[in-house]
Amino acid sequence: MSKDTKRNRLWFIGIVLIMFGTITISGLVGCASGLTQKQKPGAMLWGENCGRCHNVRNPKGLNDAQWDVAVMHMRTRANLTADEAQKILEFLQSAN
Missing domain, CATH: 1.20.5 (Single alpha-helices involved in coiled-coils or other helix-helix interfaces)
Known part of the structure; x- marks a missing residue:
């Protein structure tokens, strides 16, 4: 060549x-998305924050109290606001 x-x-x-x-x-x-963090639903916040490191798992794998503990634990690690953590928790518990 x-x-x-x-x-x-x-x-x-x-x-x-x-x-x-x-x-x-x-x-x-x-x-x-043109949505602000406050406008984003829990499912979207889960995908953007939790889904980066965690595989999708069955929400029924944990009960409501266990999801509460898991989300509160991960809130500090993922630097989530209280509002974001609450929306993610509600999303996970609604699918439980």
Whole structure:
């Protein structure tokens, strides 16, 4: 392969990667919800906060009191506000 062909191929790959990155970032920004933290429902807050580290588990795996303890424990670790923790707790308990 000639030197010019290699250079052209590298330019093409670079342009494709830049385009892919731009499209990906644009998609992520476009998907961002216009809701404030106070307006977000518990399910959305769970996905954004708890779902980052924890796999989805059956909410019936814990009773209401156990969910209360788990959410209060994780509130400090995840830096959740009292309102966010309450919404997540209500979401988990409603599915229990």
